[in-house]
Every structure is written in C-alpha cells, then in structure tokens.
Amino acid sequence: MGDTDVTVVGAGISGLTAAWRLAQAGRRVTVLEGNDRVGGRTLNHRFASGEVAEIGGQWVGPTQDRILGLLGELNLDTFATWNQGNNLTLFGGRLKPYRGTIPKFAAHVLLDIGQAQWRLDRLAQQIDLDDPSRHPKAPLWDSMTFAEWIRRQVKTAQARTVFDLASAAVFAAKPHDLSFLHVLFYIKSGTNLDTLLGVDKGAQQDRIVGGSQRICEELTLRLGSAVRLAQPVRALKQTRDHVELITDQGSHRAKRVIFAVPPTMVLRITQEPLLPGWRDQLLQRLPQGAVIKCMAMYETPFWRERGLSGQATSEVGPVRLTFDNSVPGSRKGVLMGFIEGDEARQWSSRNEGQRQAEVLRCFARYYGDHALQPLEYVDKCWADEAFARGCYAALFPPGVWGNGAARLRDPCGRLHFAGTETATRWMGYFDGAVQAAERAAAEVLALT
Amino acid sequence: MGDTDVTVVGAGISGLTAAWRLAQAGRRVTVLEGNDRVGGRTLNHRFASGEVAEIGGQWVGPTQDRILGLLGELNLDTFATWNQGNNLTLFGGRLKPYRGTIPKFAAHVLLDIGQAQWRLDRLAQQIDLDDPSRHPKAPLWDSMTFAEWIRRQVKTAQARTVFDLASAAVFAAKPHDLSFLHVLFYIKSGTNLDTLLGVDKGAQQDRIVGGSQRICEELTLRLGSAVRLAQPVRALKQTRDHVELITDQGSHRAKRVIFAVPPTMVLRITQEPLLPGWRDQLLQRLPQGAVIKCMAMYETPFWRERGLSGQATSEVGPVRLTFDNSVPGSRKGVLMGFIEGDEARQWSSRNEGQRQAEVLRCFARYYGDHALQPLEYVDKCWADEAFARGCYAALFPPGVWGNGAARLRDPCGRLHFAGTETATRWMGYFDGAVQAAERAAAEVLALT
Known part of the structure; x- marks a missing residue:
C-alpha cells in the first residue's frame, strides 16, 4: 500500500520521464509497471556473445530535440x-542496388513518386498539430484512407508499392489502416517525409550506445524504489480527493495519476467511475x-x-x-x-x-x-506483448481525428494522459514520448 | 465458487440463447452477467404511467427466421x-411529407439514389457471408471507406445525405467509419438494402409485446439460478482441462466458456494465457x-x-x-x-x-x-453502458475483414465466441445474436 502525490502507469520512456520531472520538482512519485522490466516499447536483446541490439524501438534523429536533450541529461551517447554501401531493392523479381531513400526506377516512376511526395509534404505543412481537424479540408481527408489517396494521386504500380512500403516503415500498418488526415498530421509531426524515411538526416x-532500453534503465536508476515492476494496474477508483489503483499485488493511492501506456491499454483497466462514453469510444478507435x-x-x-x-x-x-x-x-x-x-x-x-x-x-x-x-x-x-499489444504506436483510422481525437490528451478528473500517442511533435517516436511526458508532468505540477 | 460444463459471459440475447440450448441438451450451464439486469443491448423503459417501450434494440422483421423462431418458443408476440400516415423529411430547410423509405426528391436525385442502391445491392449479392475477404475485389473494397464510395458513385448532394442517413440508421456510424467491404457484407447479411432500411417488409x-427485453427475461426464467447478475468477469485462466473465471464476487470454473459480449469487451478481461496477438489486434480494430x-x-x-x-x-x-x-x-x-x-x-x-x-x-x-x-x-x-460501451454493434473499419476478421468466430482453446458480431446472417441484429449463439452452442456440444 503506497501513498504518493502522483502515480504513473507504465515504465516506458514517457512514464519514466514524467515521473522523473515530477521527482525533480519535489513530488512524491510511484511508477507502476505491469511488466517485470522497464522499457515499454524499447527492449534490448543481449546475444549469446554479449552484444546488445534492440528488438524494440531504437532510433533517434535530427529535430528530435526533446529525446536528444534527455539523452544528454542521462549521459547516453x-x-x-x-x-555505407549500396541499398537493395527487389521489385519485379529483380534485385537492384541504389543509394539514399528512393530506389532507382524508370524516370516516369521517379517523377510519380516525387510529385506525390511533394503533394504530401505541401498538404502536411498546412496541418495544425494541436488539432488536425481544424483544417477546412479535414472532413474530406479524414473520410478517406491513405490507400484511397494513393490510388487517386499515384499513377504507377511501382510508385504505389513505394508508398505501401513507406506506410509499413513509418506506421507498421498498411495504407488502408490509416486516415489520410492522420498521415498528413504524422508527416508534419515528424517534420517531413524525407525526415521520417531517411537514415542520414532522418528519423x-x-x-x-548500449541500446535504447538504457534510456529507461537510466531513468529508473534515478527514480530508485519509486519504480515498481510486475504491478499491472487492473482497476482504479477516483474519489473527490484521490485515486486508488489496484494491481495484482496490492493497492496504491495517489492524488493524481498519469497514464503512459498505449490507448488500448487504458481501456483494459476497470475504472470507477467509468470513463466518459466519448473517451471510451475514442480509445476503442485507436488500435496499435x-x-x-x-x-x-x-x-x-x-x-x-x-x-x-x-x-x-x-x-x-x-x-x-x-x-x-x-x-x-x-x-x-x-x-x-x-x-x-x-x-x-x-x-x-x-x-x-x-x-x-x-x-x-x-x-x-x-x-x-x-x-x-x-x-x-x-x-x-x-x-x-502483454502491456503494448502492438507497435510502433496507435493508428488513427478514418473518422477519429475529425471526431475529437485531440481530446485524447485532456485530463479526466485526476487522470492525466502521457504516452507518445498524446504528442503533437514526433507522435509515435521517443521524442513524442518525452514531449507528452513533460506536458503531462507540467499539468500535474500546476495542480499538486 | 461454481463448477459447470459451460460458462457463458454475457446475458444478452446471444448469451442466454446459447445457455438455453446447452441446458436443453443437458449440459450444466452458468451465465455470468456484469450488469444487475439481463438484456444486454436490449432494455425496456417503463414510463411513470406504466407503458413499456424500448430504450435499446427493439425491432424484428421478415427473413429473421432465427429470432422469430425463438420468439415462438418463448411465446412472445x-x-x-x-x-400509417406521412413520413417527413427536412432537407434544404424545408419539411416535406413522403411515403415509404425514400423521401420525395427531384427526379435526378431519385435516379441517383436508385442507381447507387442498385449497385450496392448487386455488389452485396456477390459477397461470401462466411468470409467477405474471398471476393476478388475485396482488397480494393476493404481499402476504402463507405464515404469514399459515396463520393465516387453518388453525384447529388441530397442523395449523398440520404446515404449518410442510411449509414446512421443501419450502423449508428458515419460512412467514414466503415469499410466499403463491410457495408456490402452487412447488406447481404441483412438480405438487401430495402430490407435493412424498411419498416413494412423490413428490419x-x-x-x-412487452418490449424486446422480455426475450432475455423469458430465457432467464427458463434458466433460473444459472443466471448470475452483477458478476463482471475481470480475469480468466485457461488450463489444460478447464477455465477459471474471476468476477468481482468470486471464482467460477467451467470446461468451456462462451463469450457473448461485444468484441471490445473481450479485450478488457485479463487472460492467462494471453490471447494470441492476431486476435487481440483484431478485437482492437472492432470499435462499437x-x-x-x-x-x-x-x-x-x-x-x-x-x-x-x-x-x-x-x-x-x-x-x-x-x-x-x-x-x-x-x-x-x-x-x-x-x-x-x-x-x-x-x-x-x-x-x-x-x-x-x-x-x-x-x-x-x-x-x-x-x-x-x-x-x-x-x-x-x-x-x-459499462458492458456494451456502444451500440448497435461493432464496426468494421477498412482493413479488418481483409486481414482475417472471419476468424473472430474461431474458438481459442476452451473459449468460444458468440454475440451478434460473430454472425454471418443478420450480423448486428437480434437474429444474428441467435445464429451466433446456436453456432457456438453446437461447437461446445460437440466437445463436451
């Protein structure tokens, strides 16, 4: 039975960063993690010969200032x-070398890809990251899948396949899984398409060094006994002046709670009072x-x-x-x-x-x-994975942004919401996890 | 602590019908219902003056042979x-009377509606209800929203509004929430568009008499103490020879379990072992x-x-x-x-x-x-509503049918799946709830 100012649910980058910011500001914090490890969607694999490489999220890149800042604070290199060397493509049964982001294709295919990329970037820059539904064309863009946009705007089969691959690389999803509005949001959120897709100068x-899970391990070292593993939160009760969280191991009490888990995981915690209908429906519509x-x-x-x-x-x-x-x-x-x-x-x-x-x-x-x-x-x-149930992040199908998804990051009584899905910049990435954490921590600091 | 052959989760039409069929076949059955009432997505409201009308699902219609048969068995009229009388439309600020399903519009609008309806019905009849993804055009149809199809095929603004209204009436959703393939499936599942939308000769x-919740009340009378109210199932453990279900009130043991709840509710039960990844992801992609x-x-x-x-x-x-x-x-x-x-x-x-x-x-x-x-x-x-979290039924966004949604009704070890969302005929309706119940009960009967 613990009693703290703030309990954070989830010991991924977002949860641990939020907890650390709160601890730095002098608040008593507990982090409850369902898994028997920290890291969330980052996970180091140690090969038999000792090398460590990531079997979860791993990359950082330019313009990701928040995660780069955090790495500096944690002395991580x-x-x-x-x-170096040639990349390979396998198209039409033929293996071909190329350099950079886009494979060598016939000129008309390259033109097709280039024009579509130009259009995507141009439209994306018009999006308001705080709420993409504010764009005058949002009702149209949010009613079509990215697949539909590709069918309309991309003429050659090879260029279409390139955008299918880009969708897989960026979203871990097919173009038909995504609202076109979400794709535009995500492109701007991650600067532009070249940055999202690139290695040098890209995401x-x-x-x-040592693998990306070290971010969470370093944060955990600083938080010490505040981080409790193998404590899956199964239920919570909000009362007028506190929140009680029930895990498999016991019960914890806090003035405020920050959720730092994928949207679908929030649904799986029995809540009293129930989450409002609109929020439950929003979470239902955000699969991983x-x-x-x-x-x-x-x-x-x-x-x-x-x-x-x-x-x-x-x-x-x-x-x-x-x-x-x-x-x-x-x-x-x-x-x-x-x-x-x-x-x-x-x-x-x-x-x-x-x-x-x-x-x-x-x-x-x-x-x-x-x-x-x-x-x-x-x-x-x-x-x-029991406490992620998918990666990299939540997908926004048609109709979700246009029906209030920006409210995902609104507090709900004493509950606050972090996690990369609540970020406006670099949503779905480590950087978004940090942005969301710092925003949620600031919300809570202003109130406790 | 109960010990039965089969435990059914959910006391709606599907769960209670499944339980009754099993009881009729001599199996020991328990029904665990989270709510303090039976009925699921049916709910009678009694006005102060004593009249009863439904504040949940209410209608039955021709070709719904399974629910009509059940009504007969239960002596419900x-x-x-x-x-009788004129229907009203309010379009363009003007209130106009009409008869039948489609309002009075200018001839070119009526032609537009008629042609789109004809196309929808014609395409729908080609769908294999057991698995819509088998159609050669399924990858295309499942990658577009119904909104996209309407934009392409329906020319006049008024006709588009009619299909928006039809989508609301049939799905409790906007056309952008729905895969076009799912719309075709649903139309055939409910016979055709006229039947789905109609009053006389329609759904x-x-x-x-007495309100649709009486279906569940009558089934409960027959099942007696087998139906346990206010027993929300929070967790279950599958072992080699049984399933243990944990509710807020205690624990129940059964040889097999039938879930008869909306897909999103299955996600919220902590399971050991975890549901397979593909099934969890499928359930994530089926919002109410x-x-x-x-x-x-x-x-x-x-x-x-x-x-x-x-x-x-x-x-x-x-x-x-x-x-x-x-x-x-x-x-x-x-x-x-x-x-x-x-x-x-x-x-x-x-x-x-x-x-x-x-x-x-x-x-x-x-x-x-x-x-x-x-x-x-x-x-x-x-x-x-705590144990429905939406109505009428689950929606299938783009990409779900095409990625194995027909497996929703496959058993998972000792777990079986009923509920109207697992029906092939009249999915989303009472009739589908009964079809799914009888299919799941037959599965279990063959095994216990």
Whole structure:
C-alpha cells in the first residue's frame, strides 16, 4: 500500500520521464509497471556473445530535440546507424542496388513518386498539430484512407508499392489502416517525409550506445524504489480527493495519476467511475500498429564486403525492410528485418521455427544463402506483448481525428494522459514520448 | 465458487440463447452477467404511467427466421411498428411529407439514389457471408471507406445525405467509419438494402409485446439460478482441462466458456494465457457504433391527428431519425429519436438537461411546438453502458475483414465466441445474436 502525490502507469520512456520531472520538482512519485522490466516499447536483446541490439524501438534523429536533450541529461551517447554501401531493392523479381531513400526506377516512376511526395509534404505543412481537424479540408481527408489517396494521386504500380512500403516503415500498418488526415498530421509531426524515411538526416539516423532500453534503465536508476515492476494496474477508483489503483499485488493511492501506456491499454483497466462514453469510444478507435522485429547474428557483417549497406526494400514479404543492426566494437554482423501490418498479424500466429525459416529466406533473397546460417536468431511479435499489444504506436483510422481525437490528451478528473500517442511533435517516436511526458508532468505540477 | 460444463459471459440475447440450448441438451450451464439486469443491448423503459417501450434494440422483421423462431418458443408476440400516415423529411430547410423509405426528391436525385442502391445491392449479392475477404475485389473494397464510395458513385448532394442517413440508421456510424467491404457484407447479411432500411417488409417491421427485453427475461426464467447478475468477469485462466473465471464476487470454473459480449469487451478481461496477438489486434480494430436513443411521452400521439407517421429523416441533427414508438393499448404517444455516430459521441458529454432540450427542439422541428412539452423524457447513451460501451454493434473499419476478421468466430482453446458480431446472417441484429449463439452452442456440444 503506497501513498504518493502522483502515480504513473507504465515504465516506458514517457512514464519514466514524467515521473522523473515530477521527482525533480519535489513530488512524491510511484511508477507502476505491469511488466517485470522497464522499457515499454524499447527492449534490448543481449546475444549469446554479449552484444546488445534492440528488438524494440531504437532510433533517434535530427529535430528530435526533446529525446536528444534527455539523452544528454542521462549521459547516453549515440552512434550513426550503419549507412555505407549500396541499398537493395527487389521489385519485379529483380534485385537492384541504389543509394539514399528512393530506389532507382524508370524516370516516369521517379517523377510519380516525387510529385506525390511533394503533394504530401505541401498538404502536411498546412496541418495544425494541436488539432488536425481544424483544417477546412479535414472532413474530406479524414473520410478517406491513405490507400484511397494513393490510388487517386499515384499513377504507377511501382510508385504505389513505394508508398505501401513507406506506410509499413513509418506506421507498421498498411495504407488502408490509416486516415489520410492522420498521415498528413504524422508527416508534419515528424517534420517531413524525407525526415521520417531517411537514415542520414532522418528519423533512422542514430542509435543509442548500449541500446535504447538504457534510456529507461537510466531513468529508473534515478527514480530508485519509486519504480515498481510486475504491478499491472487492473482497476482504479477516483474519489473527490484521490485515486486508488489496484494491481495484482496490492493497492496504491495517489492524488493524481498519469497514464503512459498505449490507448488500448487504458481501456483494459476497470475504472470507477467509468470513463466518459466519448473517451471510451475514442480509445476503442485507436488500435496499435503491428510489427514483428527480427534479428539474425552472423560471424561477420558479410554483406558489407560486397559493398551492401544491409538496407533492403522489397515488394516481396514478409520481410520487406532490412537494416544492418550490427553493434560497434563487435566483429559480428547483425541483420534486422521488419514484418509489418497485415503480415505481422498473419505471421504472429505461426510458431517461431516457421517464422525464423521464413525470415532467413527473406534475408537470403537480399544477401545470399550465407544469410541462412546465422549464429543466432531472435524475433519479437509486439502484438503478443502483454502491456503494448502492438507497435510502433496507435493508428488513427478514418473518422477519429475529425471526431475529437485531440481530446485524447485532456485530463479526466485526476487522470492525466502521457504516452507518445498524446504528442503533437514526433507522435509515435521517443521524442513524442518525452514531449507528452513533460506536458503531462507540467499539468500535474500546476495542480499538486 | 461454481463448477459447470459451460460458462457463458454475457446475458444478452446471444448469451442466454446459447445457455438455453446447452441446458436443453443437458449440459450444466452458468451465465455470468456484469450488469444487475439481463438484456444486454436490449432494455425496456417503463414510463411513470406504466407503458413499456424500448430504450435499446427493439425491432424484428421478415427473413429473421432465427429470432422469430425463438420468439415462438418463448411465446412472445409481435405487433407492427406504427407505419400509417406521412413520413417527413427536412432537407434544404424545408419539411416535406413522403411515403415509404425514400423521401420525395427531384427526379435526378431519385435516379441517383436508385442507381447507387442498385449497385450496392448487386455488389452485396456477390459477397461470401462466411468470409467477405474471398471476393476478388475485396482488397480494393476493404481499402476504402463507405464515404469514399459515396463520393465516387453518388453525384447529388441530397442523395449523398440520404446515404449518410442510411449509414446512421443501419450502423449508428458515419460512412467514414466503415469499410466499403463491410457495408456490402452487412447488406447481404441483412438480405438487401430495402430490407435493412424498411419498416413494412423490413428490419423495422415488428416490435415485441412487452418490449424486446422480455426475450432475455423469458430465457432467464427458463434458466433460473444459472443466471448470475452483477458478476463482471475481470480475469480468466485457461488450463489444460478447464477455465477459471474471476468476477468481482468470486471464482467460477467451467470446461468451456462462451463469450457473448461485444468484441471490445473481450479485450478488457485479463487472460492467462494471453490471447494470441492476431486476435487481440483484431478485437482492437472492432470499435462499437455510437447511439443515443431518446424517447418523449405525450398525452396523445398528436402527430397522428395531422396524418403523420412519426417517422422523420433530416439533414439537421442531432436527432436525424424519429419513429412513433407508442405502445398498443395505451392512449399515450411516444416519439423516439436517434442521435448517432459522431454526434452521439459529441452529445454523450453534455448533461441530460442539455440533451433533453436539444432532442425536444429536434422533435418540435418535425412535429411542432407541442413536442416541447412531453409528460416524460428519457434517453440512453449506449457508449456510457459499462458492458456494451456502444451500440448497435461493432464496426468494421477498412482493413479488418481483409486481414482475417472471419476468424473472430474461431474458438481459442476452451473459449468460444458468440454475440451478434460473430454472425454471418443478420450480423448486428437480434437474429444474428441467435445464429451466433446456436453456432457456438453446437461447437461446445460437440466437445463436451
């Protein structure tokens, strides 16, 4: 039985940052985490040979000032994502090298891609990040899927496939899962499309020494015993002057609560009084993206010897995107691949052996048969994770932004809402998690 | 602590029907209901003067053979929905009388409506109700919203408004909330568009004497002490040979469990082992529709004296649809109205006084100032209902049917799934609730 000023639900980046800001301001804080680890949607994997690479979220990049600031405070260093050599594309059955973000295509395809990208960026810049529904065209844009926009505005099959891949890479979802308005919001939230998709100067530019889960581990060191693991919050009661939270282990009392979990997880906590109908319905309409992140370790990063970067994009699944996720200071090579959206849900029901075989087949398609013989293989299906139930973040289908989704971040009595889904800048990213945390902490500080 | 062959979660039509079929076959059954009443999404309201009318689901109609059969078994009678006199439309600021389903419009608007209806019905008939994703065009149809289809295929503003109203009436949702594939599925599931929308020969043809909640009350009489109220299931554990269910009141053990609750409610039960990732994600992607059902009682059904049926359709909200919901044998008149979709979520956060004033203003717009002075007013916001969190049923946004939604009705170990959302015929209606119940009961009977 604890009694604190503020209880934070969720020990991911957002929850722990909120807790730390409150602790720095002298408030008594408790963080209740359902899992037996901190990190939320970040998770380090330690290979048998000792190297650490991420099986959850991992990247930071320019314009992500809040997470970069936090890394500085925590004395965490970054290093550049491996980005030397040629990338590969597999389109029309042919493997081709390229450099940069967009594969080599025929001129008319490149023009098609370029025009669509220009239009997306131009429309995105018109969005009010505080509430995208304020745009005069929001009713139209929020009533169509991104798939529909692609069908209308992108003429060539190859360019369409590129936008499908971009959707997978950015949202862990298919274009049909997304409101077009949300896509515009997300592009502006993450600066522009080049920044979202890029490695150098983009959202995939840098990695964190020791793995991104260290952010949460460092915050936890500073918060000490305030962080309680394996305490899933099952129920809460709001009274006039406090909130009581019931976990599997006991009960905690706080003046205010900050939720720092994906929207769908808030629904799963029995609340008294009930959440208002509109808020429950809003949370119902924000499902998580779906991704299986896969890594194979090899004796060496053998693709580098052939002048390859380890980055591939492909119209053949289930692994359509790969990266070189090797660890600096190690001679070993790590290939990383993503299975996303519909395919992630399909492959989540296969057993691990089937998944490993198929992922390695995909790696071999890009990097040769040597990829079939890793030292070690690991994957993680984030839909199976008890307290995330999907990654990277919540998706906004048509009709959600236009019906009050900006109110997601409004407090509800003594309940406040953090988590990257409540961010206006870099929603869905570490940076958004920090922005949301600092906004929620400031709300609470003003009130307690 | 109970110990039964089968525990059913949810005492709506589907759950109680499943339980009764199992009891009839000699199985020991328990029904656990979270609420302090049976009925699920049906709910009778008793006015001060004693008349009973429904503040939840209420209608049955032709081709709904399963619910009509059940009514026969339970000795429940039906009566015709009041459908005499002129209907009213309010379009372009003008109130006009009409008969039948479609208001009087200019010829080119009627042609526009007729052609769109013809196309919808024709496409719907091609759908495989067992799995709409089998249609060759399913990837296209499931990647667009119904709003997008209307924008492309319906040319006149008035005809578009008619389809907006049809979407509200049938789904309690806006066209942008719905996958076009789901709309086609739903039309075929409910026979055709005329049947879905119609009163005579349609889904609104008949009402149940004593109110539709009597279906559940009669089933409960037959099941006796097997039905346990105020027992919300919070957690369950599946082991090799049984399932343990934990409610606020205690624990129950069963060989098999049938869920007969909306998909979003399944998510809120803590499960051990966790539901598979694909199933959790599927449930996340099935939010409930939103409706506030409103009734006002008057000394007489005064609109009838003016030759009006009490049915209105309007492009002005929040009440865009009304019905005469008077009770046979009473001299009183009851007007009933629906607030649906986006507007239901908006109005759910207003207080009851504001809602009453606005609803009566809408009634007055159609039926004159006399409507401002009811004897009694009542409304119910179904998003606020703890164990439904929305009505009429779950919505299928783009990308859900195409990514395995037909598996919603697959068992998961010892868990089976009923509820109208798992029906193939008349999904979302009482009839679908019965079909799903009988299918789930048959599954369990074959195994226990």
